[in-house]
Amino acid sequence: MTAFGFELLASDGAARRGRVATAHGTVETPAFMTVGTAGTVKGLAPAQVRATGAEILLGNTYHLMLRPGDERVARLGGLHEFMRWPGPILTDSGGFQVMSLSELRKITEEGVTFRSHVDGAKHHLTPERAMGIQRNLDADITMVLDECTPFPATEPEAAASMERSLRWAARCRTAFAERPGYGLFGIVQGSVYRPLRERSAEGLKAIGFDGYAVGGLAVGEGQQAMFEVLDWTVPLLPVERPRYLMGVGKPADLVGSVARGIDMFDCVLPTRSGRTGQAFTRWGSLNIKNARHQEDTRPLDPDCRCAACAGGFSRAYLHHLFKAGEMLGPILLTQHNLTCYQDLMAAMRGAIAEGRFAAFQADFAALQAQGDLPPL
Amino acid sequence: MTAFGFELLASDGAARRGRVATAHGTVETPAFMTVGTAGTVKGLAPAQVRATGAEILLGNTYHLMLRPGDERVARLGGLHEFMRWPGPILTDSGGFQVMSLSELRKITEEGVTFRSHVDGAKHHLTPERAMGIQRNLDADITMVLDECTPFPATEPEAAASMERSLRWAARCRTAFAERPGYGLFGIVQGSVYRPLRERSAEGLKAIGFDGYAVGGLAVGEGQQAMFEVLDWTVPLLPVERPRYLMGVGKPADLVGSVARGIDMFDCVLPTRSGRTGQAFTRWGSLNIKNARHQEDTRPLDPDCRCAACAGGFSRAYLHHLFKAGEMLGPILLTQHNLTCYQDLMAAMRGAIAEGRFAAFQADFAALQAQGDLPPL
Numbered sequence: 083m084t085a086f087g088f089e090l091l092a093s094d095g096a097a098r099r100g101r102v103a104t105a106h107g108t109v110e111t112p113a114f115m116t117v118g119t120a121g122t123v124k125g126l127a128p129a130q131v132r133a134t135g136a137e138i139l140l141g142n143t144y145h146l147m148l149r150p151g152d153e154r155v156a157r158l159g160g161l162h163e164f165m166r167w168p169g170p171i172l173t174d175s176g177g178f179q180v181m182s183l184s185e186l187r188k189i190t191e192e193g194v195t196f197r198s199h200v201d202g203a204k205h206h207l208t209p210e211r212a213m214g215i216q217r218n219l220d221a222d223i224t225m226v227l228d229e230c231t232p233f234p235a236t237e238p239e240a241a242a243s244m245e246r247s248l249r250w251a252a253r254c255r256t257a258f259a260e261r262p263g264y265g266l267f268g269i270v271q272g273s274v275y276r277p278l279r280e281r282s283a284e285g286l287k288a289i290g291f292d293g294y295a296v297g298g299l300a301v302g303e304g305q306q307a308m309f310e311v312l313d314w315t316v317p318l319l320p321v322e323r324p325r326y327l328m329g330v331g332k333p334a335d336l337v338g339s340v341a342r343g344i345d346m347f348d349c350v351l352p353t354r355s356g357r358t359g360q361a362f363t364r365w366g367s368l369n370i371k372n373a374r375h376q377e378d379t380r381p382l383d384p385d386c387r388c389a390a391c392a393g394g395f396s397r398a399y400l401h402h403l404f405k406a407g408e409m410l411g412p413i414l415l416t417q418h419n420l421t422c423y424q425d426l427m428a429a430m431r432g433a434i435a436e437g438r439f440a441a442f443q444a445d446f447a448a449l450q451a452q453g454d455l456p457p458l
Numbered sequence: 459m460t461a462f463g464f465e466l467l468a469s470d471g472a473a474r475r476g477r478v479a480t481a482h483g484t485v486e487t488p489a490f491m492t493v494g495t496a497g498t499v500k501g502l503a504p505a506q507v508r509a510t511g512a513e514i515l516l517g518n519t520y521h522l523m524l525r526p527g528d529e530r531v532a533r534l535g536g537l538h539e540f541m542r543w544p545g546p547i548l549t550d551s552g553g554f555q556v557m558s559l560s561e562l563r564k565i566t567e568e569g570v571t572f573r574s575h576v577d578g579a580k581h582h583l584t585p586e587r588a589m590g591i592q593r594n595l596d597a598d599i600t601m602v603l604d605e606c607t608p609f610p611a612t613e614p615e616a617a618a619s620m621e622r623s624l625r626w627a628a629r630c631r632t633a634f635a636e637r638p639g640y641g642l643f644g645i646v647q648g649s650v651y652r653p654l655r656e657r658s659a660e661g662l663k664a665i666g667f668d669g670y671a672v673g674g675l676a677v678g679e680g681q682q683a684m685f686e687v688l689d690w691t692v693p694l695l696p697v698e699r700p701r702y703l704m705g706v707g708k709p710a711d712l713v714g715s716v717a718r719g720i721d722m723f724d725c726v727l728p729t730r731s732g733r734t735g736q737a738f739t740r741w742g743s744l745n746i747k748n749a750r751h752q753e754d755t756r757p758l759d760p761d762c763r764c765a766a767c768a769g770g771f772s773r774a775y776l777h778h779l780f781k782a783g784e785m786l787g788p789i790l791l792t793q794h795n796l797t798c799y800q801d802l803m804a805a806m807r808g809a810i811a812e813g814r815f816a817a818f819q820a821d822f823a824a825l826q827a828q829g830d831l832p833p834l
Binding site: 121126127145149154158159164398402403409412414 | 497501502521525534535753755770774775782
């Protein structure tokens, strides 16, 4: 079993080309982590997920602790065996979804008490319990439990929340069971306030983690504010550790964040929007339910290698599937969107390795400005 | 392009091993036709359907005429091209679903008028229009429009309905556009009344069709009554034409009907029940949502070659997917059930070819009596 680690292979400006090594294999970075919330990427079998180019999945602790339960997952051999995904898995801490999905939350210094949205049962989530759950799930990358600062928050509110997250991060570090190939990531908080982001980054570095996430972004602050936070924060993070921007984002967010030194991303956008009919292409995005697609015999993107495009499924057919409420529509658009995201990451990795990331960024912006394929 | 035809390869008692040749390829019989109602087998891409062993799909005229519309399908290259299924397709006439799904039906000698369940629009379906729609869809096998006799019906009611269906069958034969490799099937009606079934079969034979279906069964009459109708009806059908039992059925129904000389079947059971958690196995069926499966690490059937079983997905995981409402559960159970059905058909074809169909029937009954795999 390999030690957990990060290898920096190349740099181009602030952009980095690297490789994360875990107990279940390696991940080429910059990497997009596909979200498999409840032990499945919705609608796809693991081989289909792998075919999009995915090397690592994200599992949601909140969902899995409630159903089927982390102890049951452990008895069944861990999340990799349970869902038949042999590659690396990162799990979040559960904190974010406790805030957004559960009922009757109460947060204290000890942790958070909440009622399950599934069956109303009462649960406790503490830094120590978050480590235990992610150990039961057998996550290659464990995330510290943090308090998700609401947005907007005043600077004193954000400061108090960030300081609590730092104290919880220290407890997580202590509670985390070290194993070769398994890593623990800290999460920089501090909302849109530069002194707080600096204090958070310094505090986490003093504790010491295997990787550093930037949290509390993509919550409504806008792309410009997000990039500004990255401009302050990323340079404070250790060069020799992977950097993970949580919950981001649109393709242009990924490109701009890679340019600022981010190595890892996760987002429900390609999967969730695929299920509602939004398809990403090199030229932007389109809504396949729009009537203009109803007799369009072209694929979403004639050069795309995904199951939908290379499979010859026309926009007209995809339109029909969505209008008729057929499962195959969300399935094919999910495959397409994930492939589009993975190919964007691969293109960025190639550009960084070859020292042409600035040119890549310019080409990307020009394509996105062009809009969709020309009309039939 | 081959001529439409049926080759009888072997017989064993009344059971037949044959081959149907169509414009889009051949179908080994006895065959189970997978239902792809609205231009898709729900949840599966065509390659996945093919991997179950399917050689021919059934499309529903009623659904497709309403959405996306048969003329649109024709403009998009026909149903094979539209849904990317290169093999043979049979379409029903639409009559059955007009009766069961549409609103404000009115039946006259001319045809049936109804309102779409999709948008309330008024539609007419006549024998001539049914032929035109199926021509637009490019069905390899077209079914005549018949009046679906309600069950139960008195003998006079069933007689009047059957006689109208015969008159419609003659109009369909006249309206059907002959093309090499394309066939038109008549449908024997007459409810549970032997003289009516005889009159219907003789009337259809006098018109002359490329194949003969037995309709109006599996509507609540029970397996024994269904087999009795087959015992009367099948011997009246031409030996040199394929025989199709519509809407049937459970595995034991298929075995008993093959024993009585049926060559083709269609049924939503493996797909529809797969979506609700019912899995068919060699030993019968089980409901994967049952709590007894929640920590069962075995596949549905350790010897099954389907994507779910050979993919290593445990009963515990499938149980979780259904409890969590995850799409992958219905997808995997649909693949399993269709594979189970296709492997049953393949086993019957082998047994007939080798003259051991009676022994196959006995083995099948013994397995079904055994129940599920022994408990863990």
